[in-house]
Amino acid sequence: MMNLGTFGIYTFDFEHQPATQVRDSVQELEERGWRAVWFPEVGGREALTQAGALLAATEQLHVVNGIAQIWAREARATHGASTLLADAYPDRHLLGLGFGGLRRPGVKPLAAMAEYLDELDALTEKSPNPAPRSPVRRVLAAYGPKMLDLARERSLGAHTYHVNTAHTAGAREILGPDAFLGVEHPVLFETDPAKARATAREHLGPYLDTPYNVAKFRRLGYPDAEIGGGGSDRLVDDLVFWGDVDTIAAKLRAHVEAGADHVAVQVIGTEPGGTSLPHWRRLAEALLP
Known part of the structure; x- marks a missing residue:
């Protein structure tokens, strides 16, 4: 497994900035010691093209799709x-990889992901160069036990998004000691x-009103009364770490302690x-060796 750093x-x-600004920013991140940059696929920029641009702009930085949407492109294109x-x-x-893009009616995410992985693996087996210079390394966006099981069995491990530290501990238990x-x-x-929670609620708003995210938050232990109305203080404080840089750094380290x-x-x-x-500069001083 590649070393992404802690x-x-x-x-x-990087979903909206000009390419020159993105290059300058990612090069500074590398110079300051960051080992990995993750980015989503929501703003119109294609995930793997974006990854290529970031890799080309840097020398050692690891670039991670978080996530490339499986319904946004066929498995052949991803492969x-x-x-x-x-x-x-x-x-x-x-x-x-995660489910996203134009959803196929009637297809459940777990089944869709398994089918997508089957297609990717079949394409690898049929490739005229079955042993590329470096193998494709993949992780799955996973929250529930079944998707975490699939991540452990069919990839290097799991990537989670907007979870609390209790979920991290539970995910580690399901993944076992070796999966990422x-x-x-x-x-x-x-x-x-008051200001922090108001900004956090604005950020969390779209996630508190979609079925899959609501189901995720219920599994995290928050009742509907805490999910609705913009989220309770407890939910907001668990999902967005706010404060000064030392407070934030300590809370982030709790995820590492949880697994x-x-x-x-x-x-x-x-x-x-x-x-x-x-802010990335301040975080570098607090979090990096």
């Missing part, structure tokens, strides 16, 4: 692109409780269209 960066910033990235940038690209567990967690540099191999830190609360780079 802490990395998770960001939506071709990820195989090329593995060959061109050995041991630096990690393909994170990467945990994303939002942070907010704000010490005023995470890697924690990808997502800074929220920046101005729309802005950059999280100043």
Whole structure:
């Protein structure tokens, strides 16, 4: 398994910034000692093309799709692109897969993911070069026990998003000691409780109103009364770590203590269209060796 370091960066910033700004930012992250950058696929930029651009702009940084949506492209396209990235940038690209994109009616996520992995594996077996310079490495977005089981059996491990430390401990138990567990967690540099919770609720809003996320939060132990109405203080404080840099760093380390191999830190609360780079600098000083 590639060494992503204990802490990395998770960001939506690169979904909207000009390519030159993205290059400058990711190069500074590498210079400051960050070993891994994670990014989603929600803003219109194609996941594997974006990964290639970030890899090309850096020399040693690990680039992780968190996640590439399985319903956004056929398995053949994912196989071709990820195989090329593995060959061109050995041991630096990690393909994170999750259900997303234009959903197929009547197909459940677990079955869809298993079928997608079957297609990827079949394409690998049929490849004229079955042993590429570097193998495609993949993890699955997983929350419930069945998807975590699939992640353990069919990939290097799991990637979680917006979970509490209790979930991290439970996921480690299901995955066992050897599978990779990467945990994303939002942070907010704000010490005023009212302001912090207001910003956190704005960030969490879309996640508190979609069926799969609501089901996830119920499994995390939050009753409907705490999920509705923008989320209870307990839920908000568990899912968004806010405060000064030392407080935030201590809370992030709790995921590691609970069993995470890697924690990808997502800074929220920046101005729309802005950059999280100043906060990444502060986090580097607090979290990196």
